[in-house]
Amino acid sequence: MFQTVEVSSFSSTSRSHHYHHQNHQHIQQIDCQSLHRSERKLERPTLLLTSFLRTQKRHRQRHFATDNDGNDIINNIPSDSDQLNLDDGDDTALTNMNTKQPNHPHRRRTFFQNASLLLTVSTTIIPPLPSNAMYQDATTKIQLPSLNEIESSIPTTWSPDDNPFRNDVFDSKSSFGRLNTSPDSNFYASPRFVEHVDSNAVSIMTRYLSSSNTKDGGGGVLTKGDAVLDLCTSWTSHINPSTVKDLELRRVAGLGMNEEEMKGNVILTEYNVVDLNSKGSGGGKADLLPYEKESFDVVICQLSIDYLVRPLEVMDDVWRVLRPGGKVVILFSNRVFLEKAVGLWTGADDVDHAYTVGAYLRFCQGNFINIKAKDLSTRTKKGKEMVIVGDPMYVVTATRGNAV
16 A cells, blocks of 8 residues: 655764764655545655754653552553554555664754755665664564653753754754645645544544543543644544533634534534645734634644644744643654655654654743653563554643743
Protein backbone atom coordinates (compact mmCIF):
# COMPACT_ATOMS: atom_id res chain seq x y z
CA MET A 1 0.00 0.00 0.00
CA PHE A 2 2.86 2.39 0.76
CA GLN A 3 5.55 3.66 -1.55
CA THR A 4 8.87 4.57 0.03
CA VAL A 5 10.46 7.99 0.21
CA GLU A 6 13.99 8.43 1.49
CA VAL A 7 14.70 11.42 3.71
CA SER A 8 18.28 12.23 4.65
CA SER A 9 19.44 14.84 7.15
CA PHE A 10 23.05 15.84 7.58
CA SER A 11 23.81 17.34 10.97
CA SER A 12 26.85 18.93 12.51
CA THR A 13 26.87 18.28 16.24
CA SER A 14 28.95 20.01 18.88
CA ARG A 15 30.55 17.82 21.54
CA SER A 16 33.05 19.31 24.00
CA HIS A 17 33.88 22.06 21.49
CA HIS A 18 34.78 19.53 18.78
CA TYR A 19 32.54 19.00 15.79
CA HIS A 20 31.55 15.56 14.58
CA HIS A 21 29.58 15.06 11.40
CA GLN A 22 26.81 12.52 11.16
CA ASN A 23 24.71 11.40 8.27
CA HIS A 24 21.24 10.24 9.28
CA GLN A 25 19.01 8.49 6.80
CA HIS A 26 15.29 8.54 7.41
CA ILE A 27 12.88 6.23 5.66
CA GLN A 28 9.37 7.49 5.18
CA GLN A 29 6.40 5.65 3.75
CA ILE A 30 3.79 7.46 1.75
CA ASP A 31 0.63 6.20 0.15
CA CYS A 32 1.11 7.64 -3.33
CA GLN A 33 -2.13 6.09 -4.52
CA SER A 34 -4.01 8.22 -2.02
CA LEU A 35 -2.09 11.29 -3.09
CA HIS A 36 -3.08 10.56 -6.68
CA ARG A 37 -6.72 10.09 -5.67
CA SER A 38 -6.67 13.49 -4.02
CA GLU A 39 -4.95 15.03 -7.04
CA ARG A 40 -1.85 15.89 -5.04
CA LYS A 41 0.99 16.99 -7.32
CA LEU A 42 3.71 15.03 -5.51
CA GLU A 43 5.98 13.02 -7.79
CA ARG A 44 6.35 9.38 -6.88
CA PRO A 45 8.02 7.23 -5.71
CA THR A 46 11.65 8.29 -6.00
CA LEU A 47 11.72 11.60 -4.13
CA LEU A 48 14.67 12.34 -1.87
CA LEU A 49 14.05 15.09 0.64
CA THR A 50 17.33 16.30 2.09
CA SER A 51 17.30 18.52 5.17
CA PHE A 52 20.62 20.13 6.03
CA LEU A 53 20.55 20.60 9.78
CA ARG A 54 23.15 22.25 11.96
CA THR A 55 22.36 21.28 15.53
CA GLN A 56 23.87 21.38 18.95
CA LYS A 57 23.02 19.39 22.00
CA ARG A 58 19.64 19.35 23.68
CA HIS A 59 19.93 19.15 27.45
CA ARG A 60 18.16 15.98 28.51
CA GLN A 61 17.85 14.47 31.99
CA ARG A 62 16.23 11.09 32.39
CA HIS A 63 13.23 11.09 34.69
CA PHE A 64 12.07 7.67 35.89
CA ALA A 65 8.77 7.44 37.73
CA THR A 66 8.79 4.70 40.35
CA ASP A 67 6.18 3.06 42.52
CA ASN A 68 6.44 2.45 46.26
CA ASP A 69 8.57 -0.62 45.67
CA GLY A 70 11.09 1.28 43.55
CA ASN A 71 9.99 -0.28 40.26
CA ASP A 72 9.71 1.76 37.07
CA ILE A 73 6.14 2.75 36.29
CA ILE A 74 5.23 2.00 32.70
CA ASN A 75 1.90 3.29 31.48
CA ASN A 76 -0.38 1.84 28.84
CA ILE A 77 1.12 -1.66 28.67
CA PRO A 78 -1.48 -4.01 27.24
CA SER A 79 -2.15 -7.30 28.95
CA ASP A 80 -2.36 -8.88 25.54
CA SER A 81 -1.03 -6.73 22.70
CA ASP A 82 -2.33 -9.22 20.15
CA GLN A 83 -5.86 -8.18 21.02
CA LEU A 84 -5.25 -4.58 20.00
CA ASN A 85 -6.84 -3.39 16.78
CA LEU A 86 -3.90 -1.79 15.02
CA ASP A 87 -5.33 -0.74 11.68
CA ASP A 88 -3.44 1.90 9.76
CA GLY A 89 -5.97 4.69 10.24
CA ASP A 90 -6.16 7.09 7.33
CA ASP A 91 -4.27 5.61 4.40
CA THR A 92 -3.46 9.10 3.13
CA ALA A 93 -1.21 9.60 6.16
CA LEU A 94 2.54 9.13 6.07
CA THR A 95 4.65 7.28 8.60
CA ASN A 96 7.79 9.13 9.56
CA MET A 97 10.97 7.26 10.40
CA ASN A 98 13.70 9.18 12.14
CA THR A 99 17.02 8.45 13.78
CA LYS A 100 18.12 9.78 17.11
CA GLN A 101 20.94 12.22 17.83
CA PRO A 102 23.41 10.66 20.32
CA ASN A 103 22.54 11.37 23.95
CA HIS A 104 24.89 13.81 25.62
CA PRO A 105 24.78 15.72 28.94
CA HIS A 106 25.37 19.13 27.36
CA ARG A 107 22.43 21.43 26.61
CA ARG A 108 21.32 21.80 23.03
CA ARG A 109 21.90 25.48 22.49
CA THR A 110 20.31 25.74 19.10
CA PHE A 111 17.87 23.11 17.96
CA PHE A 112 17.79 23.74 14.24
CA GLN A 113 20.10 26.22 12.58
CA ASN A 114 19.76 27.13 8.95
CA ALA A 115 17.57 24.18 7.94
CA SER A 116 17.05 24.02 4.20
CA LEU A 117 15.20 21.66 1.91
CA LEU A 118 16.54 20.05 -1.24
CA LEU A 119 14.34 17.93 -3.47
CA THR A 120 16.22 15.44 -5.62
CA VAL A 121 15.63 12.04 -7.16
CA SER A 122 16.92 8.80 -5.72
CA THR A 123 16.18 5.10 -5.98
CA THR A 124 18.61 3.96 -3.28
CA ILE A 125 17.25 3.08 0.15
CA ILE A 126 19.90 3.26 2.88
CA PRO A 127 19.05 1.78 6.29
CA PRO A 128 19.14 4.21 9.23
CA LEU A 129 22.24 4.48 11.35
CA PRO A 130 22.00 3.15 14.92
CA SER A 131 21.52 5.78 17.60
CA ASN A 132 21.35 6.12 21.36
CA ALA A 133 18.03 6.24 23.23
CA MET A 134 16.17 4.96 20.18
CA TYR A 135 15.33 1.54 18.83
CA GLN A 136 14.31 0.24 15.42
CA ASP A 137 10.92 -1.40 15.05
CA ALA A 138 11.59 -4.88 13.67
CA THR A 139 8.61 -4.81 11.29
CA THR A 140 8.38 -1.23 10.04
CA LYS A 141 12.12 -0.41 10.42
CA ILE A 142 11.06 2.90 11.94
CA GLN A 143 13.24 4.48 14.65
CA LEU A 144 11.25 5.13 17.84
CA PRO A 145 12.19 6.64 21.21
CA SER A 146 13.03 4.37 24.10
CA LEU A 147 11.04 4.52 27.31
CA ASN A 148 11.23 7.88 29.16
CA GLU A 149 13.04 9.68 26.33
CA ILE A 150 10.03 11.85 25.47
CA GLU A 151 9.65 12.92 29.10
CA SER A 152 13.32 13.88 29.27
CA SER A 153 13.16 15.97 26.09
CA ILE A 154 11.96 19.10 27.92
CA PRO A 155 14.64 20.98 29.91
CA THR A 156 13.99 21.30 33.63
CA THR A 157 15.15 24.90 33.39
CA TRP A 158 15.10 26.84 30.14
CA SER A 159 17.96 29.14 29.26
CA PRO A 160 17.74 31.97 26.68
CA ASP A 161 20.40 30.03 24.79
CA ASP A 162 17.93 27.14 24.45
CA ASN A 163 15.83 29.27 22.11
CA PRO A 164 16.17 27.56 18.71
CA PHE A 165 14.25 30.37 17.01
CA ARG A 166 16.69 33.21 17.67
CA ASN A 167 17.19 35.40 14.62
CA ASP A 168 20.95 34.84 14.67
CA VAL A 169 20.68 31.06 14.34
CA PHE A 170 17.32 30.28 12.76
CA ASP A 171 16.13 30.41 9.16
CA SER A 172 12.35 30.50 9.43
CA LYS A 173 11.79 30.53 5.67
CA SER A 174 13.38 27.14 5.13
CA SER A 175 12.55 25.59 8.51
CA PHE A 176 8.86 26.37 8.12
CA GLY A 177 8.90 25.74 4.38
CA ARG A 178 6.87 22.91 2.88
CA LEU A 179 6.96 20.75 -0.24
CA ASN A 180 3.46 21.80 -1.21
CA THR A 181 3.19 25.58 -0.99
CA SER A 182 -0.31 25.79 -2.47
CA PRO A 183 -3.02 27.24 -0.17
CA ASP A 184 -4.11 24.86 2.56
CA SER A 185 -7.70 25.69 1.67
CA ASN A 186 -7.16 23.70 -1.53
CA PHE A 187 -5.52 20.75 0.20
CA TYR A 188 -8.27 20.43 2.80
CA ALA A 189 -11.17 21.32 0.51
CA SER A 190 -12.49 17.76 0.44
CA PRO A 191 -13.69 16.39 3.80
CA ARG A 192 -11.83 13.40 5.24
CA PHE A 193 -14.09 11.48 7.60
CA VAL A 194 -11.26 9.16 8.64
CA GLU A 195 -8.73 8.90 11.43
CA HIS A 196 -5.10 9.75 10.70
CA VAL A 197 -3.59 7.31 13.20
CA ASP A 198 -4.46 3.72 14.03
CA SER A 199 -7.36 2.76 16.28
CA ASN A 200 -5.16 2.16 19.32
CA ALA A 201 -3.71 5.68 19.07
CA VAL A 202 -7.25 7.04 18.68
CA SER A 203 -8.24 5.25 21.89
CA ILE A 204 -5.20 6.70 23.66
CA MET A 205 -6.15 10.25 22.66
CA THR A 206 -9.78 9.73 23.63
CA ARG A 207 -8.94 8.32 27.06
CA TYR A 208 -6.38 11.03 27.71
CA LEU A 209 -8.79 13.86 26.87
CA SER A 210 -11.99 12.34 28.27
CA SER A 211 -10.95 10.66 31.50
CA SER A 212 -9.53 11.89 34.79
CA ASN A 213 -8.48 8.36 35.77
CA THR A 214 -4.72 8.40 35.30
CA LYS A 215 -4.49 4.66 35.92
CA ASP A 216 -6.62 4.15 32.81
CA GLY A 217 -4.67 6.59 30.66
CA GLY A 218 -6.72 9.65 31.54
CA GLY A 219 -5.01 13.01 31.51
CA GLY A 220 -7.38 14.90 33.78
CA VAL A 221 -7.49 17.56 31.06
CA LEU A 222 -11.10 18.69 31.57
CA THR A 223 -12.94 19.86 34.67
CA LYS A 224 -16.57 20.70 35.32
CA GLY A 225 -17.92 23.70 33.44
CA ASP A 226 -14.82 24.20 31.24
CA ALA A 227 -14.86 26.15 28.02
CA VAL A 228 -12.75 24.26 25.46
CA LEU A 229 -11.20 25.25 22.14
CA ASP A 230 -10.31 22.43 19.75
CA LEU A 231 -7.68 24.00 17.51
CA CYS A 232 -7.28 22.59 13.99
CA THR A 233 -10.30 20.39 14.59
CA SER A 234 -12.17 18.10 12.22
CA TRP A 235 -15.12 15.69 12.43
CA THR A 236 -14.01 14.41 15.85
CA SER A 237 -12.45 16.01 18.90
CA HIS A 238 -11.71 12.67 20.60
CA ILE A 239 -13.75 13.75 23.62
CA ASN A 240 -16.55 11.39 24.57
CA PRO A 241 -20.03 12.98 24.38
CA SER A 242 -20.68 11.46 27.80
CA THR A 243 -17.73 13.47 29.16
CA VAL A 244 -19.20 16.67 27.74
CA LYS A 245 -22.49 15.87 29.49
CA ASP A 246 -21.05 14.67 32.79
CA LEU A 247 -18.70 17.65 33.12
CA GLU A 248 -21.31 20.08 31.84
CA LEU A 249 -18.81 21.68 29.50
CA ARG A 250 -20.35 25.05 28.78
CA ARG A 251 -18.58 25.58 25.46
CA VAL A 252 -16.69 23.43 22.96
CA ALA A 253 -15.53 25.64 20.10
CA GLY A 254 -13.89 24.22 17.00
CA LEU A 255 -11.50 25.98 14.64
CA GLY A 256 -10.56 24.07 11.50
CA MET A 257 -10.21 24.02 7.75
CA ASN A 258 -13.19 22.03 6.53
CA GLU A 259 -16.76 23.07 7.34
CA GLU A 260 -18.31 19.74 6.40
CA GLU A 261 -16.03 17.92 8.83
CA MET A 262 -16.84 20.32 11.67
CA LYS A 263 -20.57 20.04 10.98
CA GLY A 264 -20.19 16.33 11.69
CA ASN A 265 -18.44 16.91 15.02
CA VAL A 266 -21.26 16.19 17.48
CA ILE A 267 -19.68 17.81 20.55
CA LEU A 268 -18.96 21.24 19.04
CA THR A 269 -21.19 24.06 20.21
CA GLU A 270 -19.74 26.35 17.52
CA TYR A 271 -17.09 26.34 14.83
CA ASN A 272 -15.05 28.70 12.66
CA VAL A 273 -13.32 27.99 9.36
CA VAL A 274 -9.88 29.61 9.64
CA ASP A 275 -6.64 28.91 7.77
CA LEU A 276 -3.94 29.63 10.34
CA ASN A 277 -1.29 29.34 7.63
CA SER A 278 -2.88 31.92 5.37
CA LYS A 279 -1.03 35.21 4.99
CA GLY A 280 -4.34 36.91 5.63
CA SER A 281 -4.83 35.26 9.03
CA GLY A 282 -3.94 37.74 11.72
CA GLY A 283 -1.88 40.08 9.60
CA GLY A 284 0.38 42.44 11.51
CA LYS A 285 -0.81 42.70 15.09
CA ALA A 286 -4.28 41.34 14.42
CA ASP A 287 -5.38 38.24 16.30
CA LEU A 288 -5.11 34.88 14.57
CA LEU A 289 -7.87 33.28 16.61
CA PRO A 290 -11.36 34.85 16.33
CA TYR A 291 -12.05 34.80 20.06
CA GLU A 292 -11.99 37.28 22.92
CA LYS A 293 -9.07 37.20 25.33
CA GLU A 294 -9.31 34.80 28.28
CA SER A 295 -12.24 32.95 26.69
CA PHE A 296 -11.19 29.34 27.31
CA ASP A 297 -10.07 27.09 30.13
CA VAL A 298 -8.49 24.50 27.84
CA VAL A 299 -7.07 24.62 24.31
CA ILE A 300 -6.32 21.30 22.61
CA CYS A 301 -4.49 20.71 19.34
CA GLN A 302 -4.39 17.18 17.93
CA LEU A 303 -2.17 15.84 15.14
CA SER A 304 -1.78 19.30 13.59
CA ILE A 305 1.13 21.14 15.23
CA ASP A 306 3.50 19.82 12.54
CA TYR A 307 1.65 21.74 9.80
CA LEU A 308 1.74 25.24 11.30
CA VAL A 309 4.04 27.62 9.44
CA ARG A 310 3.74 30.28 12.18
CA PRO A 311 3.57 28.16 15.34
CA LEU A 312 5.06 30.81 17.62
CA GLU A 313 2.39 33.32 16.63
CA VAL A 314 -0.35 30.72 17.01
CA MET A 315 0.87 29.72 20.49
CA ASP A 316 1.09 33.38 21.43
CA ASP A 317 -2.59 33.77 20.51
CA VAL A 318 -3.46 30.54 22.33
CA TRP A 319 -2.02 32.20 25.43
CA ARG A 320 -4.23 35.25 24.77
CA VAL A 321 -7.48 33.30 24.57
CA LEU A 322 -6.70 31.13 27.62
CA ARG A 323 -7.71 32.22 31.08
CA PRO A 324 -4.89 32.53 33.64
CA GLY A 325 -4.16 29.00 34.83
CA GLY A 326 -5.72 27.53 31.69
CA LYS A 327 -4.13 24.55 29.96
CA VAL A 328 -2.86 23.91 26.45
CA VAL A 329 -2.65 20.27 25.34
CA ILE A 330 -0.80 19.37 22.12
CA LEU A 331 -1.01 15.76 20.92
CA PHE A 332 1.09 14.40 18.05
CA SER A 333 2.34 11.18 16.50
CA ASN A 334 4.83 10.38 13.73
CA ARG A 335 2.30 10.16 10.90
CA VAL A 336 2.00 13.23 8.70
CA PHE A 337 1.01 14.48 5.28
CA LEU A 338 4.60 14.78 4.05
CA GLU A 339 3.90 17.51 1.53
CA LYS A 340 2.25 19.78 4.11
CA ALA A 341 4.50 19.24 7.15
CA VAL A 342 7.12 21.93 7.75
CA GLY A 343 10.76 21.14 7.03
CA LEU A 344 11.78 21.54 10.66
CA TRP A 345 9.44 18.69 11.57
CA THR A 346 10.25 16.24 8.77
CA GLY A 347 13.99 16.54 9.44
CA ALA A 348 13.75 15.54 13.11
CA ASP A 349 12.98 12.54 15.31
CA ASP A 350 10.16 12.17 17.84
CA VAL A 351 12.25 13.29 20.82
CA ASP A 352 13.19 16.44 18.93
CA HIS A 353 9.54 16.90 17.99
CA ALA A 354 8.65 17.02 21.69
CA TYR A 355 11.46 19.50 22.33
CA THR A 356 10.29 21.65 19.42
CA VAL A 357 6.70 21.82 20.69
CA GLY A 358 7.98 22.70 24.15
CA ALA A 359 10.11 25.43 22.58
CA TYR A 360 7.08 26.81 20.72
CA LEU A 361 5.39 27.30 24.08
CA ARG A 362 8.45 28.56 25.94
CA PHE A 363 9.67 31.05 23.36
CA CYS A 364 6.44 32.49 21.99
CA GLN A 365 5.52 35.92 23.35
CA GLY A 366 3.01 34.42 25.79
CA ASN A 367 4.10 33.21 29.20
CA PHE A 368 3.55 29.46 29.42
CA ILE A 369 4.76 27.62 32.50
CA ASN A 370 4.98 23.98 33.66
CA ILE A 371 5.84 22.77 30.15
CA LYS A 372 5.96 18.97 30.16
CA ALA A 373 6.11 16.14 27.63
CA LYS A 374 4.70 12.65 28.05
CA ASP A 375 4.85 9.47 26.01
CA LEU A 376 1.32 8.06 25.89
CA SER A 377 2.20 5.21 23.55
CA THR A 378 1.22 1.65 24.34
CA ARG A 379 4.38 -0.35 25.09
CA THR A 380 5.12 -3.99 25.63
CA LYS A 381 8.26 -5.86 26.66
CA LYS A 382 10.39 -7.23 23.82
CA GLY A 383 13.85 -8.36 24.77
CA LYS A 384 15.50 -5.59 26.75
CA GLU A 385 13.32 -2.88 25.22
CA MET A 386 9.83 -1.64 26.02
CA VAL A 387 8.66 -1.28 22.44
CA ILE A 388 5.77 0.81 21.13
CA VAL A 389 2.76 -1.11 19.87
CA GLY A 390 1.07 0.51 16.88
CA ASP A 391 1.31 4.23 16.17
CA PRO A 392 3.10 6.23 18.87
CA MET A 393 1.29 9.02 20.70
CA TYR A 394 2.88 11.92 22.56
CA VAL A 395 1.60 15.01 24.36
CA VAL A 396 3.12 18.31 25.41
CA THR A 397 1.19 20.33 27.99
CA ALA A 398 1.61 23.73 29.59
CA THR A 399 -0.21 26.19 31.83
CA ARG A 400 -0.95 29.81 30.99
CA GLY A 401 1.02 32.02 33.31
CA ASN A 402 0.37 35.68 34.03
CA ALA A 403 1.42 38.41 31.64
CA VAL A 404 5.06 39.46 31.96
